[in-house]
Amino acid sequence: MDEKTITFNDIPEAMNYLITKMNDLEEMIRTSAFQQPDQNDWFNLEELCDYLPDRPAKQTVYSWVNQKKIPYHKKGKKLQFLKCEIDEWLHTDELQQEIIANPVLQTNKKRRRS
Structure with a gap:
């Protein structure tokens, strides 16, 4: 349906268009990543180290968990890691390392006036 001014006579067609679009969106939501994570989206400690x-060594990851540097979940005594959270953490960590390495990107430092 083209973007145009809708007249009274166009209302049935416009409603049909909106209903069709709404049904398409509902179907996309039902089949998308908004669902609960699959079992495959979780890592145990060894799988995380490989990923x-x-x-890193297991002890390094334990240290990160202890320092709350890495997102994790505890199920009983076992640590589990959600893949999407780890991917986001990796991306954030890369950005922080880039900012540290490039002083031009550091906006919190006060500039000296001459």
């Missing part, structure tokens, strides 16, 4: 680019 991370630096392949």
Whole structure:
């Protein structure tokens, strides 16, 4: 349906268009990533170590968990890591490292006036 001014005679067609679009959106939501994570979206400690680019030792990950540097979930005594949270954490960590490495990107530092 083209973007145009809707007249009284166009209302039935416009409603049909909106209903069709709403049904399409509902179907997309039903089949999209808004669903609960699958079992495959979770890592145990060993899987996480294999997934991370630096392949850290288990003890390193335990240290990150202890310092609350990495997103994690505890199920009983076992640690579990949600893949989407780890991906976001990796992306955020990369941005922080880039800011630290590039002083021009550091906006919190006060500039000296001459």
